[in-house]
Amino acid sequence: MESRQSLQQKKVAFASAQESSLKEGRNSVSRAVRRAEYHAQTSGKDPRHVGVPRDTSDDICKKVADIHMSPYEGREIGEARAASSQSKLKMERMEKELASITSSAMKYRSLYTKSAAQMAMEAMSAVEEESKSKKVKKTVVEETRRVAAA
Numbered sequence: 001m002e003s004r005q006s007l008q009q010k011k012v013a014f015a016s017a018q019e020s021s022l023k024e025g026r027n028s029v030s031r032a033v034r035r036a037e038y039h040a041q042t043s044g045k046d047p048r049h050v051g052v053p054r055d056t057s058d059d060i061c062k063k064v065a066d067i068h069m070s071p072y073e074g075r076e077i078g079e080a081r082a083a084s085s086q087s088k089l090k091m092e093r094m095e096k097e098l099a100s101i102t103s104s105a106m107k108y109r110s111l112y113t114k115s116a117a118q119m120a121m122e123a124m125s126a127v128e129e130e131s132k133s134k135k136v137k138k139t140v141v142e143e144t145r146r147v148a149a150a
Contacts, residue, residue, distance in 0.1 A: 025037035114122075 022037070025033055028034050028037070
């Protein structure tokens with residue numbers, strides 16, 4: 001009972017708000033607003049001039065869910081099934097490809113027994129040993145000038 005009373009109150013409030021909007025439009029100081037109000041009234045396309053039945057019991061989420069749950073038309077059902085089957089086939093193909101790539105990557109054995117870091121460490125130690133074992137010969141070049149007696 002209370003919901004019916006509140007629904008009636010909302011309808012009355014909506015009707016009064018609609019009527020006050022119409023009065024404000026007709027009595028507006030602005031010529032543009034009055035002209036727009038006149039045009040809307042004469043053309044009949046303004047939704048404020050038409051009583052729109054509103055169901056205030058449902059919210060927008062319920063309305064959207066109802067739209068999504070509504071049945072397809074005959075041709076749309078066929079298109080939806082075809083699209084669904086194509087997407088399933090594509091997914092299966094991609095899963096098979098991923099499985100084959102994964103299995104081949106798991107089976108892969110490198111030809112190299114050492115990693116790049118190990119080879120770099122060995123190269124650096126070899127360079128250090130080579131530089132320690134080398135004998136360095138130092139040669140000193142002296143230049144003398146003869147000064148001629150004048």
